Amino acid sequence: MSATLSKELDQLSVNTIRFLAVDGVQKAESGHPGMPMGAAPMAYVLWTRFLKHNPLDPGWIDRDRFVLSAGHGSMLLYSLLHLTGYDLSLDELKNFRQWGSRTPGHPESALTPGVESTTGPLGQGLGNSVGMAAAEAWLSARFNRPGHNIIDHYTFTIAGDGDMMEGVASEAASLAGHLKLGKLICLYDDNRITLSASTGVSFTDDTARRYEAYGWHAQAVSDGNDLEAIENAIAAAKNEKGKPSIIIVHTYIGYGSPSKQGKFESHGSPLGISEVKKTKEALGWPDRQFYIPDEALAVFRQSLEKGKKTESAWKEKFSLYEAAYPQLAEELKGLIAGKIPEKWDSDIPFFEPDAKGVSTRAALGKVMNATAPRLTSLIGGSADLDPSTYTALKGLGDFESPDKMPADLQGSAGGEWNYSGRNIHFGVREHGMGAILNGLALHGGIIPYGSTFLVFSDYMRPSIRLAALMGIHVIYIFTHDSIGVGEDGPTHQPVEHISSLRAIPGLVVMRPGDANETALAWKAAIEMKGRPVALILSRQNLPVFGREYSADPSRVEKGAYILFDSGKKDPDIILIATGSEVFLALGAGHDLSKSGISARVVSMPCCELFDEQDRKYKDSVLPPAVKVRLAIEAGISHGWHRYTGDAGGTICIDRFGASAPGDVLMKKFGFTVENVVNTAMKLLNRN
Numbered sequence: 001m002s003a004t005l006s007k008e009l010d011q012l013s014v015n016t017i018r019f020l021a022v023d024g025v026q027k028a029e030s031g032h033p034g035m036p037m038g039a040a041p042m043a044y045v046l047w048t049r050f051l052k053h054n055p056l057d058p059g060w061i062d063r064d065r066f067v068l069s070a071g072h073g074s075m076l077l078y079s080l081l082h083l084t085g086y087d088l089s090l091d092e093l094k095n096f097r098q099w100g101s102r103t104p105g106h107p108e109s110a111l112t113p114g115v116e117s118t119t120g121p122l123g124q125g126l127g128n129s130v131g132m133a134a135a136e137a138w139l140s141a142r143f144n145r146p147g148h149n150i151i152d153h154y155t156f157t158i159a160g161d162g163d164m165m166e167g168v169a170s171e172a173a174s175l176a177g178h179l180k181l182g183k184l185i186c187l188y189d190d191n192r193i194t195l196s197a198s199t200g201v202s203f204t205d206d207t208a209r210r211y212e213a214y215g216w217h218a219q220a221v222s223d224g225n226d227l228e229a230i231e232n233a234i235a236a237a238k239n240e241k242g243k244p245s246i247i248i249v250h251t252y253i254g255y256g257s258p259s260k261q262g263k264f265e266s267h268g269s270p271l272g273i274s275e276v277k278k279t280k281e282a283l284g285w286p287d288r289q290f291y292i293p294d295e296a297l298a299v300f301r302q303s304l305e306k307g308k309k310t311e312s313a314w315k316e317k318f319s320l321y322e323a324a325y326p327q328l329a330e331e332l333k334g335l336i337a338g339k340i341p342e343k344w345d346s347d348i349p350f351f352e353p354d355a356k357g358v359s360t361r362a363a364l365g366k367v368m369n370a371t372a373p374r375l376t377s378l379i380g381g382s383a384d385l386d387p388s389t390y391t392a393l394k395g396l397g398d399f400e401s402p403d404k405m406p407a408d409l410q411g412s413a414g415g416e417w418n419y420s421g422r423n424i425h426f427g428v429r430e431h432g433m434g435a436i437l438n439g440l441a442l443h444g445g446i447i448p449y450g451s452t453f454l455v456f457s458d459y460m461r462p463s464i465r466l467a468a469l470m471g472i473h474v475i476y477i478f479t480h481d482s483i484g485v486g487e488d489g490p491t492h493q494p495v496e497h498i499s500s501l502r503a504i505p506g507l508v509v510m511r512p513g514d515a516n517e518t519a520l521a522w523k524a525a526i527e528m529k530g531r532p533v534a535l536i537l538s539r540q541n542l543p544v545f546g547r548e549y550s551a552d553p554s555r556v557e558k559g560a561y562i563l564f565d566s567g568k569k570d571p572d573i574i575l576i577a578t579g580s581e582v583f584l585a586l587g588a589g590h591d592l593s594k595s596g597i598s599a600r601v602v603s604m605p606c607c608e609l610f611d612e613q614d615r616k617y618k619d620s621v622l623p624p625a626v627k628v629r630l631a632i633e634a635g636i637s638h639g640w641h642r643y644t645g646d647a648g649g650t651i652c653i654d655r656f657g658a659s660a661p662g663d664v665l666m667k668k669f670g671f672t673v674e675n676v677v678n679t680a681m682k683l684l685n686r687n
Ligand SMILES: Cc1ncc(C[n+]2csc(CCOP(=O)(O)OP(=O)(O)O)c2C)c(N)n1
Pocket: 032, 034, 035, 070, 072, 120, 121, 122, 123, 159, 160, 161, 162, 163, 166, 189, 191, 192, 193, 194, 195, 196, 253, 267
C-alpha cells in the first residue's frame, strides 16, 4: 500500500473511533464525546501498533494491560473493544448507558470483557496501572528464568487533566518513579479542558517536570493527530526500561466539531444532532450513524490474527518453561488461577488462653508471618506503619528496584532487595496504596494486602469502594481500631469508621475478639473469593479466651456465634459484641448469670457474613423471642439497632474521643464490665 493510501486508511480508522463515540453518546443523549474525539489518534496507534492482546482471550496473563483512567471517555474504550474483536457487539455500543447493557456510563471491569479496571473516579485508573506494573515486575522477577521470559508485558494508561490533578494519581506516580517501574507508560491527553473550564483557571503545573521529578521519563507530542510522532514516542517509552514513562500528547477536546472543539461544552454532553452532522461533514464522514467502513474494520480486526499468534507463541514458550521448571510452572499456574495452596493454613498457631492476652494486631502479625511462606502470592505492606501494624513479612524481601538501596537503610523487612520482594513500602500514601492494591489484584496472580491505622482508612476509601464494586480480593488490615488508641487523641481514634466501612456494599468487615478469632479471620480473609476484606484490629492487648470458647473452627466465617450461654434456650438477655469489647461482654455475661440472670454472649466478628447465614442459624444465635439485646462496640451505634431492636440498647461512642490513656478512655466512655452489667440490668427492668 502506498504511503498516501495508508495514511488515508489510518485517518479513516481514527475517525471510525471518533464517530462511534460521538454516535453512542448522541443516541444515549448522555455521555462524554469530547475526550474520545481528541484522544482517538493516540488510542488508535497504541491499540493497533503496540498493544499485545488477544481479543478472544481477554484473561491471558501475559497480555499488555490497558487502563482508561479517564473513564468518562468510556465510548473510546468500547469502540476499541468492538473494533478489535472483543465480545462486545455493535448493538452494545448502540445501547450505551442503557439498563442491562455491557456499555455502562463508565467502564466496569466485572461487566465488560476487555475492561481491565473500573474507572471514572479520576486518578484511580492511573493508580491501578501502577499496581498492575508492580504486579508484572513482581511476577517476572519471581518466575522468569534465563531464556524464559514468561511474564513480560507492559501496562498502558490514558489519563486526562483530571487524573493529573487528583492526589491519588500523584501518590501512585511518585511511588512508581521510586520503584522505577519501566514497563508502565502513561499517555496524557493534554487538552487543557476539564468539565467546567480551561485548565488555566486551576492547573498550571509543569507536568513534564513534575513527573521527571518523580523519576519518570517524560516526552511531549505537540500534535495529537500526528500518528507517527505518537508511535515514535511510545516506541521510545518502551525502550526506556529503567523508568516509567509519561507521554504528554497535546490534543483538542471535541476535535473536529466546528463549534465545540476546544470547548468544555464538548466534555460531558452530546454534541447535539445538528453539530454531529456538521462535525461529520467537517471530517469528511458520511452522514450515517454507527458507520464502520469495511477497510477500517479490517485494520482493527488484524488484532484477532495477531493476538491469536502472539498468544500461541507464548503458550509454546510456556511449555518449554514448564519442561525446564515444572515446579515453578505449576506454582505460577496456581497463582494465575487464584488457587490457594493446599495446607496453606497448617502453620497457623493456636494462642493459649491468657488473661493478659495479646493485641489482635500482634496476633495477626504472627499469623501472617506463619502462613506467608506457603502463601506465596501474598504481597503487600503498609503506609509507613509496619512497626505499629505488624504487617511486615519478615525476611521475605523488600519489593524495590535492585539499584536503589539507600545507604542508611532502615526499616527493611529483610531478605532480598529487588522486585521479587514481598514487602511493598507504600510510604505515607494511603490513597495511592488503595489504588495500587486494586491494580495488583486486577492484574492477577497476587493476593495483595495493605495496612494502616483504621482512622486513616478514610484516606483510601474511594479505592476501597472501587475494590468492592469490582469484586476483587484485596485485604485491608486496619489497626488501632478505637479510642483504645489512647494518648494520640481524637484525631487518631476512629469512631465512625467501622460502621462506615460496613456501609460499603460487598466489603467484608471483620473485627475479631481475641487472638484465635484473629487467626480464623485471617483464614476467612485469605479464602474469600471475589470480595475485599477489611480486618479491624486492636492496638491494646485483649485476653485470649479459654479453650472452652474456641471449639468451632467455622465460628468466625459464620460472622457471629454463641461464645457463652448461661443455660436457658431463650436467655433473658443477649449481649452482642465485637473486637475489643467481646471480653467485656463475656465478663458481664458471667456476672449476670451469677446474679441469676440468664445471659448469652454473642461474638459478632463480621456482620456481613452473619447476615448471609440461613435463617435457622441466625435464629439459633439471636432467637427472635429474645427481645432484650445489648450491643457493645467502641464505635458509633449506627447500624446496631437492626440487631438490638426497639427493646434493646447499645454501649457505643457517638462522639469523638479524647486524649488520655486508652484504659482511662475505655472507662470514661463506659466500656467496663460493670457498665455492661448495669446497662443490661436497666434494660431488663425496663421490660
Ligand atoms: C474524583 C472525581 N472527581 C470529579 C469527577 C467528575 N469529572 C468527570 S470528568 C471531569 C473533568 C476531567 O477533565 P479531563 O481529565 O481533562 O477530561 P476531559 O475534559 O479532557 O474529557 C470531572 C471533574 C470524577 N469523575 N472523578
